[in-house]
Amino acid sequence: MSLAPVLRTPRQRSARFALTAAAATMTVLTAAGCATSPAKSGHTDASGGASGSGKKIQVVAAENFWGSIASQLGGSHVDVTSIITSPDTDPHDYEPTAGNARTVSGARYAIVNGIGYDAWADKLLSTNPGSDRTELKVGDLVGLKPGGNPHRWYSPRDVHRVIEKITADYKKIDPAGAAYFDQRKTAFETKTLAPYTRLVSGIKSKYAGTPIGASESIVTPLSKDLGLKMLTPDTFLNAMNEGADPSAKDKATIDQQIKKKQIKVYVYNSQNSTPDVQAQVKEAKAQGIPVVTVTETLAPAGASFQQWQTGQLRDLERSLAKATGK
Numbered sequence: 097m098s099l100a101p102v103l104r105t106p107r108q109r110s111a112r113f114a115l116t117a118a119a120a121t122m123t124v125l126t127a128a129g130c131a132t133s134p135a136k137s138g139h140t141d142a143s144g145g146a147s148g149s150g151k152k153i154q155v156v157a158a159e160n161f162w163g164s165i166a167s168q169l170g171g172s173h174v175d176v177t178s179i180i181t182s183p184d185t186d187p188h189d190y191e192p193t194a195g196n197a198r199t200v201s202g203a204r205y206a207i208v209n210g211i212g213y214d215a216w217a218d219k220l221l222s223t224n225p226g227s228d229r230t231e232l233k234v235g236d237l238v239g240l241k242p243g244g245n246p247h248r249w250y251s252p253r254d255v256h257r258v259i260e261k262i263t264a265d266y267k268k269i270d271p272a273g274a275a276y277f278d279q280r281k282t283a284f285e286t287k288t289l290a291p292y293t294r295l296v297s298g299i300k301s302k303y304a305g306t307p308i309g310a311s312e313s314i315v316t317p318l319s320k321d322l323g324l325k326m327l328t329p330d331t332f333l334n335a336m337n338e339g340a341d342p343s344a345k346d347k348a349t350i351d352q353q354i355k356k357k358q359i360k361v362y363v364y365n366s367q368n369s370t371p372d373v374q375a376q377v378k379e380a381k382a383q384g385i386p387v388v389t390v391t392e393t394l395a396p397a398g399a400s401f402q403q404w405q406t407g408q409l410r411d412l413e414r415s416l417a418k419a420t421g422k
Contacts (some may be wrong), residue, residue, distance in 0.1 A: 112158075114217075152172075152270055152339075153175070153205055154175055154203050154204045155176040155206075155207070155333060156176075156179065156207075156218035157177070158170050158207065158208040158209060159187055159209060159214065159249075160397070161232070161249045161393060162249065163207070164178075164394065164401040165255070165284075165398075166207055169259065169262050169266065170262075171276070171420050172335070173266070173270060173276060174205075181393075181396045183391055183392075185393070187214055197223065200226075201224035204226075204231060204269060205229065205269060206230070207231075207234070207262070208221070208231070208233050209234050209235065209248065210233040211234070211240045211243075211246035212235075213246035213247075230265050230268070230269055232261055234248050234254070236258060237254075237258065238254050243383065245316055247313065247392075249318070250316075250317045250322070251317035252293075252296045256285070259281060259285065295410065295413060298413070299416065300323045301408045302422055303322070303413075303416045303420065303422065304323030306323070306361070306420060307325045307327045307359050307360075308325065308326060308359055310362065310365075311369070311373045312337045312373075313330075313333040314368075314370055314392060315363045315390065316330075319363075328353070328359075329350070331343065336372075337368070337381050342372060343371075347372060350376060353378075354376060354383055355379070357385060360420060362386070363381040363388045363412070364387055366390070367393070370391070388408070
């Protein structure tokens with residue numbers, strides 16, 4: 097997968113919680129009438145009726161990777177709107193619009209990532225309370241609070257936990273559709289996600305223990321579930337995720353890991369690229385270390401969750417094979 101990098105300044109993410117909370121409040125309360133409509137998910141079931149029929153569960157997802165899953169699990173019984181849909185948008189620093197607020201206020205079911213990743217979404221929910229709205233916060237589901245690694249859609253284990261929870265919530269909201277939702281879940285996990293599941297299992301069984309490096313902490317949940325050995329210092333990965341300056345010690349450690357080929361593959365988030373990261377990518381390529389590109393949100397924007405993740409996993413598998421000769 098080849099994607100043009102979307103550059104962020106190193107400080108773009110720092111202090112984001114205070115700034116986005118304030119921006120969310122100001123925008124939601126004052127921007128009425130000037131917002132564009134939120135994007136609808138492109139993954140609804142072909143048998144679905146007209147949007148807004150009143151018979152569907154109105155669902156809002158803060159990010160399109162969760163929205164894609166929610167739409168496929170709900171099929172013709174749901175109408176899903178994802179707020180973050182563009183690969184060029186940083187979910188950490190997004191400023192909600194009045195249109196987003198209206199979407200949230202009219203939703204019967206809301207899905208946010210949590211763990212400090214989308215604090216603006218929490219603000220939207222609290223500003224637009226719904227007495228009958230069911231809310232799924234992925235961080236709460238997996239038992240992580242702000243400060244933990246928020247990138248749970250890169251954990252295959254947590255993805256399946258989210259699938260279970262969304263299905264259970266749909267059945268509570270629409271008990272008459274319980275059998276339909278069970279069928280959707282079974283088909284999604286056993287057929288739709290089958291290539292994804294096979295890749296996860298195959299990489300783990302063949303390459304577990306292989307040392308890799310990465311540009312930021314988005315890769316950590318995936319590397320753990322795949323059994324890969326992350327050599328990049330956690331302090332560097334977290335600093336890059338938070339937009340902080342990495343330490344000279346960490347940069348020197350990574351430089352040595354690359355120059356001595358202690359890592360077999362370097363995994364690079366193209367949506368968070370700084371001069372330090374670009375230098376690492378360049379050096380890794382110069383040393384003949386395969387570089388795998390990943391993104392934070394669906395790329396291209398119209399892809400499904402499984403298309404996006406499967407493409408990236410295949411790139412990783414090919415790179416591991418090239419690097420190890422297995």
